[in-house]
């Protein structure tokens with residue numbers, strides 16, 4: 451029987467001691483040294499006790515109840531984080547051994563969990579390197595298994611991760627599938643662009659979490675949010691082996707947003723305002739990101755249909771990249787069916 455911690459002093463002590471972790475990370479827990487808590491009704495309430503291995507069915511129930519984070523004592527949090535790192539590398543190194551659907555799906559979930567840890571600790575070198583290495587392995591695996599990318603894309607989209615995690619995961623898979631379909635890029639280039647796309651949002655880790663889910667951001671908050679691309683650049687520069695071109699794509703991965711805003715607001719560009727376009731690589735990284743963002747639901751709005759999003763993409767890039775746009779329409783028809 452789990453005993454509640456009810457005195458204000460004990461609750462206050464927990465605030466100082468406990469560490470947040472995504473509920474899904476409990477699947478990686480071995481025997482707990484201390485209890486695990488959820489935050490509800492203004493209190494920490496225990497859900498698993500010391501000495502037990504968290505029951506998988508109960509973890510699923512917590513996820514169904516929309517309990518996205520649990521709180522653990524540091525030793526247990528560290529043990530689970532270590533387990534995640536080891537499992538992530540093991541699984542992404544042996545993706546080709548066994549059932550590719552099962553392996554890929556498991557690896558993508560582990561990468562999503564690791565990305566969440568990276569958002570919480572963007573300056574942790576080990577976490578960053580693990581994300582980078584597993585992304586490299588995942589790129590090679592997806593290139594070899596292109597037929598199941600749409601399945602992975604749909605399945606990860608159904609997971610209960612926050613959209614800041616799903617957004618780079620899904621947009622990078624979409625990008626990789628598209629680049630493969632147009633036969634203009636070598637495998638190595640596709641791998642590089644997949645990696646670039648997957649790492650482009652690590653700067654979101656520097657933005658307070660409570661800002662993600664609200665609609666009416668203040669001007670300063672909007673500016674802060676728009677800065678996440680620059681934050682990503684600052685976090686990644688010199689820490690993992692990315693080329694100048696990759697870093698530049700990351701820094702400018704929202705370069706189409708002003709154009710999109712003007713289209714949505716039916717504004718005409720002022721002279722010289724709309725002339726900046728980047729190369730096809732930057733454009734496709736940005737477009738894949740925008741398609742996933744527009745077609746996904748957010749806590750404050752419904753997603754658009756694929757058709758509606760393509761109509762906007764056409765207005766954004768149709769003049770500069772007519773062939774690529776037509777290829778995108780054909781690709782999405784198959785990819786999202």
Ligand SMILES: [Fe+2]
Pocket residue numbers: 650651678679703704
């Ligand atoms: Fe972004």
